[in-house]
Amino acid sequence: MNSLKSFAASVAVSLFAFTAVNAADGKVKATNLKVDVSKSELIWTGKKVTGEHTGKISLKEGTVIMDGAKLAGGSFTADLTSITNTDLTDKEYNGKLIGHLKSDDFFGVEKHPTATFVGRKAVSKGAGVYDVTGNLTIKGITKPVTFPVTVKPTATGADVTGKLVIDRSKFDIKYNSKSFFDAAALGDKMVNDDFVVDIKLVAVK
Numbered sequence: 719m720n721s722l723k724s725f726a727a728s729v730a731v732s733l734f735a736f737t738a739v740n741a742a743d744g745k746v747k748a749t750n751l752k753v754d755v756s757k758s759e760l761i762w763t764g765k766k767v768t769g770e771h772t773g774k775i776s777l778k779e780g781t782v783i784m785d786g787a788k789l790a791g792g793s794f795t796a797d798l799t800s801i802t803n804t805d806l807t808d809k810e811y812n813g814k815l816i817g818h819l820k821s822d823d824f825f826g827v828e829k830h831p832t833a834t835f836v837g838r839k840a841v842s843k844g845a846g847v848y849d850v851t852g853n854l855t856i857k858g859i860t861k862p863v864t865f866p867v868t869v870k871p872t873a874t875g876a877d878v879t880g881k882l883v884i885d886r887s888k889f890d891i892k893y894n895s896k897s898f899f900d901a902a903a904l905g906d907k908m909v910n911d912d913f914v915v916d917i918k919l920v921a922v923k
Contacts, residue, residue: 748790751875751921753780758920760796764913767906778802782876782921787847789840789869794919796833798825825892828858846870856889875922882915
């Protein structure tokens with residue numbers, strides 16, 4: 719299957735966690751918000767030479783930590799067994815794609831049912847935008863990544879959105895990848911190494 723087409727992330731996907739400490743007294747000043755998994759989602763997009771596919775991944779749980787209106791930390795866990803595809807209307811092809819994404823060619827969900835991101839640093843860029851750096855773990859392999867997120871405080875908590883671009887070749891996801899096979903030989907069967915996971919977290923008090 720021309721699958722990963724990429725995801726599944728995602729990454730997609732992940733747990734991010736970091737902690738903000740007040741420089742003056744060394745104490746954590748934060749409010750823990752629980753991610754409402756019924757309103758939160760991860761959307762993956764993977765491309766190949768002849769097109770692209772997209773779908774969703776559910777969250778198992780998550781926490782967003784706010785220091786006032788500033789992002790101070792948090793965590794989320796993605797359930798890779800929940801991967802869906804939203805662009806293929808043919809049930810047979812849709813099922814084949816999802817089955818392939820769950821196989822060892824891609825995410826190997828039987829052995830690795832979740833993906834996590836552990837944040838190490840959040841740098842404010844102003845206007846609620848942060849560059850988050852941390853460790854992403856997929857298929858038991860952990861690599862550093864940096865991606866932008868936007869935080870909007872709400873009356874009931876905070877909304878966090880972000881776009882995580884993942885190079886699957888770094889996580890030993892080899893299927894039709896130019897990083898492991900000759901690009902000319904793959905031809906139009908080549909699947910892009912990069913896939914995108916759009917992150918939406920709705921956190922409440």
